[in-house]
Structure formats: structure tokens, C-alpha cells
Amino acid sequence: xxxxxxxxxxxxxxxxxxxxxxxxxxxxxxxxxxxxxxxxxxxxxxxxxxxxxxxxxxxxxxxxxxxxxxxxxxxxxxxxxxxxxxxxxxxxxxxxxxxxxxxxxxxxxxxxxxxxxxxxxxxxxxxxxxxxxxxxxxxxxxxxxxxxxxxxxxxxxxxxxxxxxxxxxxxxxxxxxxxxxxxxxxxxxxxxxxxxxxxxxxxxxxxxxxxxxxxxxxxxxxxxxxxxxxxxxxxxxxxxxxxxxxxxxxxxxxxxxxxxxxxxxxxxxxxxxxxxxxxxxxxxxxxxxxxxxxxxxxxxxxxxxxxxxxxxxxxxxxxxxxxxxxxxxxxxxxxxxxxxxxxxxxxxxxxxxxxxxxxxxxxxxxxxxxxxxxxxxxxxxxxxxxxxxxxxxxxxxxxxxxxxxxxxxxxxxxxxxxxxxxxxxxxxxxxxxxxxxxxxxx
Amino acid sequence: xxxxxxxxxxxxxxxxxxxxxxxxxxxxxxxxxxxxxxxxxxxxxxxxxxxxxxxxxxxxxxxxxxxxxxxxxxxxxxxxxxxxxxxxxxxxxxxxxxxxxxxxxxxxxxxxxxxxxxxxxxxxxxxxxxxxxxxxxxxxxxxxxxxxxxxxxxxxxxxxxxxxxxxxxxxxxxxxxxxxxxxxxxxxxxxxxxxxxxxxxxxxxxxxxxxxxxxxxxxxxxxxxxxxxxxxxxxxxxxxxxxxxxxxxxxxxxxxxxxxxxxxxxxxxxxxxxxxxxxxxxxxxxxxxxxxxxxxxxxxxxxxxxxxxxxxxxxxxxxxxxxxxxxxxxxxxxxxxxxxxxxxxxxxxxxxxxxxxxxxxxxxxxxxxxxxxxxxxxxxxxxxxxxxxxxxxxxxxxxxxxxxxxxxxxxxxxxxxxxxxxxxxxxxxxxxxxxxxxxxxx
Numbered sequence: 001x002x003x004x005x006x007x008x009x010x011x012x013x014x015x016x017x018x019x020x021x022x023x024x025x026x027x028x029x030x031x032x033x034x035x036x037x038x039x040x041x042x043x044x045x046x047x048x049x050x051x052x053x054x055x056x057x058x059x060x061x062x063x064x065x066x067x068x069x070x071x072x073x074x075x076x077x078x079x080x081x082x083x084x085x086x087x088x089x090x091x092x093x094x095x096x097x098x099x100x101x102x103x104x105x106x107x108x109x110x111x112x113x114x115x116x117x118x119x120x121x122x123x124x125x126x127x128x129x130x131x132x133x134x135x136x137x138x139x140x141x142x143x144x145x146x147x148x149x150x151x152x153x154x155x156x157x158x159x160x161x162x163x164x165x166x167x168x169x170x171x172x173x174x175x176x177x178x179x180x181x182x183x184x185x186x187x188x189x190x191x192x193x194x195x196x197x198x199x200x201x202x203x204x205x206x207x208x209x210x211x212x213x214x215x216x217x218x219x220x221x222x223x224x225x226x227x228x229x230x231x232x233x234x235x236x237x238x239x240x241x242x243x244x245x246x247x248x249x250x251x252x253x254x255x256x257x258x259x260x261x262x263x264x265x266x267x268x269x270x271x272x273x274x275x276x277x278x279x280x281x282x283x284x285x286x287x288x289x290x291x292x293x294x295x296x297x298x299x300x301x302x303x304x305x306x307x308x309x310x311x312x313x314x315x316x317x318x319x320x321x322x323x324x325x326x327x328x329x330x331x332x333x334x335x336x337x338x339x340x341x342x343x344x345x346x347x348x349x350x351x352x353x354x355x356x357x358x359x360x361x362x363x364x365x366x367x368x369x370x371x372x373x374x375x376x377x378x379x380x381x382x383x384x385x386x387x388x389x390x391x392x393x394x395x396x397x398x399x400x401x402x403x404x405x406x407x408x409x410x411x412x413x414x415x416x417x418x419x420x421x422x423x424x425x426x427x428x429x430x431x432x433x434x435x436x437x438x439x440x441x442x
Numbered sequence: 443x444x445x446x447x448x449x450x451x452x453x454x455x456x457x458x459x460x461x462x463x464x465x466x467x468x469x470x471x472x473x474x475x476x477x478x479x480x481x482x483x484x485x486x487x488x489x490x491x492x493x494x495x496x497x498x499x500x501x502x503x504x505x506x507x508x509x510x511x512x513x514x515x516x517x518x519x520x521x522x523x524x525x526x527x528x529x530x531x532x533x534x535x536x537x538x539x540x541x542x543x544x545x546x547x548x549x550x551x552x553x554x555x556x557x558x559x560x561x562x563x564x565x566x567x568x569x570x571x572x573x574x575x576x577x578x579x580x581x582x583x584x585x586x587x588x589x590x591x592x593x594x595x596x597x598x599x600x601x602x603x604x605x606x607x608x609x610x611x612x613x614x615x616x617x618x619x620x621x622x623x624x625x626x627x628x629x630x631x632x633x634x635x636x637x638x639x640x641x642x643x644x645x646x647x648x649x650x651x652x653x654x655x656x657x658x659x660x661x662x663x664x665x666x667x668x669x670x671x672x673x674x675x676x677x678x679x680x681x682x683x684x685x686x687x688x689x690x691x692x693x694x695x696x697x698x699x700x701x702x703x704x705x706x707x708x709x710x711x712x713x714x715x716x717x718x719x720x721x722x723x724x725x726x727x728x729x730x731x732x733x734x735x736x737x738x739x740x741x742x743x744x745x746x747x748x749x750x751x752x753x754x755x756x757x758x759x760x761x762x763x764x765x766x767x768x769x770x771x772x773x774x775x776x777x778x779x780x781x782x783x784x785x786x787x788x789x790x791x792x793x794x795x796x797x798x799x800x801x802x803x804x805x806x807x808x809x810x811x812x813x814x815x816x817x818x819x820x821x822x823x824x825x826x827x828x829x830x831x832x833x834x835x836x837x838x839x840x841x842x843x844x845x846x847x848x849x850x851x852x853x854x855x856x857x858x859x860x861x862x863x864x865x866x867x868x869x870x871x872x873x874x875x876x877x878x879x880x881x882x883x884x
Contacts, residue, residue: 006613006615007616009487010616013487013491013616013617036479036614037478037480037483038478038479038480038482038483038611038614038615041480041481041483041487042483042616042617045451045455045488045491046491048455049488049491049492172481173451173480173484174448174452174455174484175455175484177452
């Protein structure tokens with residue numbers, strides 16, 4: 001294949017298009033070493049600069065899916081739903097949205113990853129719960145979803161393994177930032193996950209992978225096009241990630257906050273976003289979006305939702321009392337210190353910087369394989385637009401040592417800007433793709 | 443360097459420019475494996491699509507030069523001149539231009555390569571001369587040029603070795619076709635060769651690397667810019683390579699034809715091009731171009747030129763009688779057969795196809811390391827625009843076996859088109875870069 005592959009690179013270089021068959025053959029050839037890293041890198045750069053078509057991105061996604069196992073959810077009764085967030089700082093929505101959708105009668109077989117970001121991924125967050133298992137066989141996963149309505153398991157290495165190879169290559173060749181390649185990567189894992197309905201939460205802003213709305217919208221459109229091509233009902237919401245989404249940044253801290261939201265005891269952007277994502281996902285199954293928002297809001301704090309969450313935790317080996325008294329089970333950091341600045345109005349909270357401070361505390365990984373400390377992190381006690389009184393705590397630092405806490409306190413002034421002028425709060429929902437009535441949301 | 447190299451790729455991807463220092467560091471890092479093939483391929487593709495600046499191409503050229511040895515010609519008296527042809531079919535000009543320039547008082551230390559094309563390179567052609575040595579030490583080279591005025595030696599692997607690595611990578615990643623990269627490759631070897639004056643013969647047309655004049659001109663301009671940046675007087679002529687340049691295609695056949703031209707017994711495009719290239723090169727030293735053409739024409743057939751050629755051959759171990767009776771020394775193929783077509787006017791001679799037929803006969807290599815048969819090849823007895831009488835021979839096939847000759851005869855009809863309508867001859871000189879009066883040429 002090597003010599004004809006040079007012709008494919010040349011065609012992409014010259015603004016031509018590869019056929020689905022060519023792309024289908026390409027990925028196995030790459031995995032087999034018949035196409036080498038240099039050739040793949042040249043093709044990816046040519047595509048990044050000349051643009052991949054939706055057909056090319058769709059075929060690439062299928063080829064990535066075909067490189068590993070796919071999960072067949074057709075035995076499940078009720079609409080199967082998957083959701084994906086492009087990741088940000090303090091994003092524990094999966095722990096809320098999964099149970100919400102299950103409580104609404106949907107089937108959620110969620111496969112998640114570990115984080116290589118400011119804080120851990122969903123799996124890292126779950127692992128801060130004592131005894132909780134995230135390694136489920138396909139049979140265990142399907143069985144639990146059939147019984148409980150929701151399961152959250154580690155995605156494992158056999159789901160679209162070619163994507164991992166390709167991502168490692170893109171990472172060192174400056175070819176990560178292509179919407180078609182990002183969309184193929186995201187959607188390959190969603191397609192392999194088997195759900196008939198896919199809702200994407202594309203984060204926009206300083207704390208997110210995509211800093212501007214135009215790029216984020218292009219990515220959302222790519223993802224929706226690929227999902228639709230493959231017969232999945234797919235939509236995306238575009239949500240703001242300049243402010244951190246949650247008050248908590250850190251693994252156990254985020255689990256605790258998610259439980260507070262599930263119990264109906266906590267308002268704020270994490271609650272609002274969870275309702276919006278869950279409602280949008282439900283709307284994909286044919287429900288009215290406005291009705292779905294009302295239903296999801298009403299489920300928060302309900303006995304029904306509490307039951308689903310408890311069943312989820314217990315089914316995966318966690319403590320049955322977690323929902324009622326989570327701090328009895330979740331690990332707590334030994335050093336807790338509050339930080340406050342000059343009084344004034346909060347002008348800007350830099351979610352990315354807060355995420356980096358949390359990572360320095362041990363809440364996230366610098367590189368794959370790094371150990372995460374589940375207990376440490378930050379609680380952000382203010383939001384953009386809040387007036388801060390003199391001496392009022394703004395951030396609570398949860399650290400392993402006094403030294404680590406001091407380091408966090410020293411870095412916090414660069415992450416939160418306070419000034420003596422009025423400032424409104426930031427909107428949460430910035431747009432959507434593939435939904436008829438997202439403007440009615442938060 | 444790996445992580446900051448990703449930033450360099452990203453900058454080139456985003457239409458930025460690399461600094462000379464960055465490019466200077468890049469090539470040693472690549473050779474040392476700190477930058478891998480995939481990263482280099484991504485950078486080359488980004489540069490190909492977004493364009494390399496002259497400053498980048500110049501810095502790359504210098505980095506390629508610095509990867510190997512450079513030859514110091516400063517001990518030679520008289521202007522040092524190098525010429526380079528981008529290669530075509532039947533291009534034996536070096537064997538004529540080198541002696542012409544030496545006879546005109548210049549110093550020509552020519553380092554040539556073996557061919558990986560339709561026919562052999564200059565070194566392969568020279569090796570068809572019994573006893574002739576092409577492996578000269580730098581000392582032998584300089585000594586011979588000082589005595590004879592001209593030496594033609596094998597370039598060896600230590601001249602811009604990074605170019606060889608880079609070319610191998612470009613070859614499999616569809617990044618060969620970039621004028622800045624081609625120019626850097628060509629000019630790195632010319633700069634390392636040490637001559638103060640460099641004349642490039644850029645071939646244009648079906649038989650050449652660059653099929654169209656616009657691309658060829660862009661390449662010529664790049665080369666001239668790089669040479670000038672590095673303090674060398676550099677110019678280029680653009681010459682037609684639709685028709686084969688010479689009547690002969692094949693190694694010994696081309697040596698024989700070159701001797702015929704040197705002796706003043708043969709007219710035609712090979713003679714005309716050799717005069718033009720030699721005159722243009724001499725013009726770089728400050729001579730008037732028109733005067734130089736007259737001088738070069740007068741040198742052909744002169745005792746002086748004959749003496750230079752004889753000295754060149756003898757100095758490198760060849761037979762002293764070669765000039766006077768070359769077929770006594772050059773190898774001849776055992777099977778010679780003539781081919782003719784329907785009568786009419788020659789409309790088109792496809793130099794590339796003729797080159798491929800010659801290669802099938804054994805005159806060229808399919809891959810590096812293939813053995814060349816010095817005796818075989820083609821003599822083309824007609825030119826575009828010639829009227830061919832019934833039964834008149836048009837091509838003479840020189841083959842090792844009857845079977846090989848039959849194969850060549852079977853392929854010839856696809857290479858030469860004859861029809862019953864008038865057709866003018868093709869012009870030879872299509873343009874020039876860096877010369878004040880090239881339009882006065884052939």
C-alpha cells in the first residue's frame with residue numbers, strides 16, 4: 001500500500017478528496033505499519049490545511065470504530081442515550097445526567113475515560129468513592145443498565161484503539177486542532193458505545209479545549225454530521241467554560257457537589273447545565289425540549305432520582321449510604337485553607353488557571369499514569385458578578401500538605417480578578433446544533 | 443527539542459515563519475532523532491501548502507550544507523564555476539560544458555551524481571569509458587582542476603548528507619514537489635561544492651521533472667535567490683525538455699555524441715544547449731553574454747578544446763585516444779535494429795517515454811543500486827517538425843538481446859507521433875533568471 005498511499009497524500013495535498021474505501025483501508029494499513037507515521041502525519045497536515053469533508057470524517061470515524069470492539073445495546077428496552085462533554089474544569093455532569101436520564105426511563109451505558117487534564121476524568125471521580133468498580137465486562141455493563149438504567153464504566157483500550165495511536169501522532173505533529181479529526185475521535189468512541197441517541201456538550205471558553213464559539217460550533221456541526229451519517233440521532237449544546245462550571249474542582253469534591261445537586265440542595269451552573277444536557281438528550285428521543293427541562297428540574301431532589309443514584313453506586317460496589325452522608329465515605333484532605341482578596345466585584349474567574357492550581361495540588365495528571373490524589377482540590381465560593389465583602393472567603397483550598405496549600409494560595413491571585421465596578425454574570429448556554437429549541441434554556 | 447518542535451510545526455501550520463536559527467537547529471536535531479520523521483513530514487507538508495519564504499529556504503540550504511563537508515576552492519586561480527541540470531532525458535551537457543568552460547579559462551570542479559532516472563547520471567555516463575575513475579579525493583580534485591581546468595567526480599555521500607535523509611522522507615510523504623524544498627536540495631550541493639559562480643539549467647516539459655514553465659520559473663527563482671543570499675553569483679536558464687535533448691539516450695551513446703559535439707561535427711539541440719549553458723555560466727563572471735556565445739561556438743572543434751577534453755579523460759585514467767576514435771573504446775551493444783513508422787511529419791517526440799524505453803533496455807535504474815548496461819540505448823534520428831520519407835529509420839535501438847530490442851520496438855510507436863500535417867520545430871531556450879541577455883540565445 002505504501003506507494004499508492006503516497007498518491008493519496010498527494011491528492012489531499014492538491015485539495016482532492018479520499019474515498020470512503022480508501023480511508024477504510026488506510027487505518028488497518030497504518031496499524032499494520034504498511035503506512036508509516038511520517039506518511040500519516042503528512043496526510044493529516046494536508047487535511048488540516050485543506051480541510052477534510054464530512055464524508056471523509058465519517059469514513060475515518062467508521063474506520064476508527066472498526067479498529068476495536070463495538071457494544072451492541074439492541075437488547076436494552078427503552079431509548080439508549082450517550083452524552084459526551086469535550087471537557088473543561090470541574091465537569092461532573094455525567095454523575096448527574098446519567099441518573100437523571102435513567103430516572104426519565106432512558107438506558108445509559110456510559111463508557112468514560114480517565115483524565116489527562118486539569119482534573120481527573122469521570123472515571124477518576126468515581127474512583128474517589130470507596131469500593132466503587134469501574135472495570136465492567138460488556139455483560140456486566142448491559143446487565144446493570146437493564147436493571148438500574150445507568151452504568152458508568154471505564155472505556156478500556158479496546159474501544160477505537162486506532163484513535164489512541166492517531167491521537168498520539170497528532171499530539172506531536174501539531175495536527176490536534178482540526179475539527180474533523182477531533183470530531184472523528186470523539187464520535188468513534190460514541191459510535192462504538194452503541195447508543196442510538198448522542199448528546200454532545202461542547203465547551204467554549206478559556207477553560208475549554210475550544211476557546212472561541214465559531215470553532216466550537218464548527219466542531220459541534222462536524223460531530224452532529226458524523227453521528228447523523230451513521231444513523232444516530234445526534235445533537236450538541238455549546239456551553240460557556242470561562243467560569244468554572246462547578247464550585248468544586250477536584251475528584252471527591254466534585255462527587256460531593258454532584259450529590260448535592262442530585263439531592264436538590266444546590267443551585268448554580270452545574271445544576272443548570274445538567275438539566276440542560278439531560279433535557280436536550282431526552283429531546284433527541286422525541287420529547288419536547290421545554291417539557292424535558294421541566295421534568296429534569298423536577299427530578300432533582302426526588303425519591304426516584306435518589307433511588308437510581310443509590311442503585312448505580314451499589315451495583316458498582318460503592319457504599320449504599322453515600323447519597324445520605326457522602327463525607328462519611330469520601331476522602332478528605334488534611335489541610336483546608338481559605339483565600340480572599342481585596343473586596344469588590346468578581347470580574348473574571350480563569351477556569352483554566354484554577355484547573356492548573358488544582359492539578360498542582362494533585363487533583364489531575366501531568367502525564368498519563370500519574371497518580372491522582374482524590375481528596376485535594378478547590379472550592380470556588382464566588383461567581384463572576386458577585387460582590388465580595390472584606391475578608392469573605394473566595395476560594396477554599398483542600399491540600400495534602402501545608403506547603404501545597406501555600407503554593408495554591410500564592411497562585412490564586414492570578415486566577416480571580418476583582419475590581420470595584422459592576423459586572424453581570426456569564427450566560428451558560430451559548431448555542432446548539434441539531435436541537436429545535438435550545439434558546440429557551442438557561 | 444521535541445516539545446518546542448511541535449510549536450514550530452504549529453507556527454508553520456498557522457502561516458508563520460521559522461527563524462534561521464530555528465531551522466539551523468532543526469536539521470541536526472532531525473539527524474539525531476530528537477525530531478522524528480512524522481514531525482518533519484508534518485512540517486514539510488505545512489510548508490509546502492503555506493509556502494516557505496526565501497529566508498527559510500536559504501537557512502534550510504545552509505543547514506543541509508552544514509550537515510556534511512564543504513569544498514574550499516579558494517586556492518584555485520581563475521573564476522570557479524559550477525553548473526547543474528535538473529535532469530531530463532539524454533542530458534550529456536556536463537561532458538561538453540565542463541571542457542568548454544575550462545577552455546575559456548574557468549575552473550570547473552564538478553561533483554556529479556549517479557542517475558535514478560530514465561538514463562544514468564553524469565557519473566554513470568563517464569563510467570562507460572574504460573578505466574575512467576570518478577572517485578577522487580578533494581586533494582585529487584583540486585589538483586586536477588588546477589592542472590586541467592576541469593574535473594568530474596562522484597559527489598559522494600558526505601556532501602549535504604541531511605539532504606539525502608530529507609529527500610527519502612519527502613519521497614514517501616508527497617512533499618517532493620515544493621519549489622523551496624527542491625531548491626534547497628539542489629543548492630545545498632552546489633554551495634557545498636564551493637564554486638563562486640553557479641549556473642542552473644532548469645528543464646521544462648514532458649521529459650523533465652517540472653512539466654510547466656511557471657513552476658520551473660518559480661524553482662529557478664528560488665535557486666537564484668538562495669545562491670545570491672549565500673554570496674554566489676547565480677543564474678538559471680529554462681530549457682525545453684519535451685523533445686529529447688540529444689539524439690542519443692544511453693550512457694556510451696551519449697558520451698559518443700558529446701565527443702561529436704566537442705569535435706564540432708554535430709549540430710542540434712545538444713550542441714546549442716551546451717553553448718547556451720557554457721556562455722551563460724561565463725557571463726556570470728562578468729563577460730558579455732553575446733560575446734560568450736560566440737566564444738563557446740568557436741571553441742567547439744578547436745584544438746584547444748580537444749586538448750582540455752583529452753587531459754580531463756587521461757587525468758581520470760581514461761584512454762588518451764578516446765577523442766579521436768571513441769568507438770574503439772566505448773562498449774557497443776550486440777543487437778542494433780532500426781525502427782520506422784508511416785511517413786509524415788513528426789508531430790511530437792515524447793522524451794519521457796523514450797527515456798522509459800531506454801531504461802527498459804538497461805540504460806537506467808529502476809531503483810538505487812540497480813546495475814546499468816553502459817552500451818544499450820536509443821538513437822533518435824528525427825526531430826519534431828522533420829518530414830519522414832517512407833521506410834526511413836527514425837530510431838536506432840541498441841540492445842543487449844533480440845528480445846530486449848523487440849520490446850523496445852513494440853513500445854516506440856507510443857513515443858513518436860507522425861501525421862501528415864506541417865509542424866515547426868520546438869524552441870530550446872524558454873527563459874532565464876538572473877541573466878541580462880538570454881533572449882538573444884537559441
